[in-house]
Amino acid sequence: MERGGFVVVNGKGARRLRAGHPWVYGSDVVEERGEAGDAVTVRDGRGTTLGTAFYNPQSTIRIRLVSREPVEVDDGWFRERIDRAVAYRETLGIDGDSLRLVHAEADGLPGLVVDRYGDVLVAQVGTAAVERHLEAVVEALVEGIAPAGVLLRGDTAARGREGLAREDRTLYGEVPQSVVVREGSVRFRVDLRGGQKTGSFLDQRENHLLAGRLARGRTLDVFSYAGGFGLHAAWRSESVEFVDASGPALDTARQNAALNGLENVTFTRANAFNLLRERSDAGESYDTVILDPPAFAKTRREVGKALRAYKEINLRAMKLLAPGGHLITCSCSFHLSREEFEETLRRSAADAGAVMRVLEWRGQGKDHPELLTVPETRYLKCAVLQKT
Structure with a gap:
């Protein structure tokens, strides 16, 4: 712990820490001393020590608690x-x-x-x-x-x-x-410097594997990116169509399909909203539909717009499903709660005139653990539904 570094938090900040959340924002700091990168002692207004935290006076999140005891961070x-x-x-x-x-x-x-x-x-x-x-x-x-x-x-x-x-x-x-890495029986080439996040969406691994077990018949993988879901689905499906707006993403998916010797796959570069609307209006039918869009709500202010987007793509996907077909639908928008996502799916089913059986609710893989008292660590929602 850095000698002399300390932060005094107000009542709101102290309650937040005692409730188990590690963050305190600058607006809840009463007094502070230290430099960016210090590990500081955190106290409440009465002088009670609340623990040790990473500190940065430049950050909106002023402190991030790392221990509820005074410790030396070396x-x-x-x-x-x-x-x-x-x-x-x-x-x-x-x-x-x-x-x-x-x-x-x-x-x-x-x-x-x-x-x-x-x-x-x-x-x-x-x-x-x-x-x-x-x-x-x-x-x-x-x-x-x-x-x-x-x-x-x-x-x-x-x-x-x-x-x-x-x-x-x-x-x-x-x-x-x-x-080239392995995920179950599927191999992927990962661009370490140019790929999303650190190179790939590792948090979806267990959901990818589930798709490989559930998929059948004619499968539509929308927002496919490099093919995480669709490549697994291809082992059990008659055919898989990968859909993405990004040409480079589809090129990567095509290369990954070849790496696995898959020939029952096609690739369509298109706007997902337009394609889903056109296919559903045309009365097309699929046995499996997978939706794994990017975060539609990156801030709380964008939630309303995101809800409309999630409803549209899920309504269309439900219309496209044949009886008995599976829908695997995801949201990685932290600002959209599991409850809001569930209500959106409920309204999508009602408007689509579809009776959807809930098979399972899932989240990110266990190597991306959630903390019960830190909602920010629970961000990925995945619903597995079946049309009756």
């Missing part, structure tokens, strides 16, 4: 937290060689994400405190995992909010432009 502290996070993943029995090893607040390491793609690690750093100890973080990863290389994907907006330079750089060893 290189050894980071090593212990990383070792604990990696040990947890070893208990999950993940069917694949790509996974999330460190999931920021959910592993007690605010601002640090580490993903494994085969023998390469890709890290994202979004707090000044982690940036200050980055060398120790890399040493812990190298000693604990022995990767061939470690890449920093420093292109996130979070770095800008923390006053950190936005840059990509190799932190250890050698990192290729892309690697």
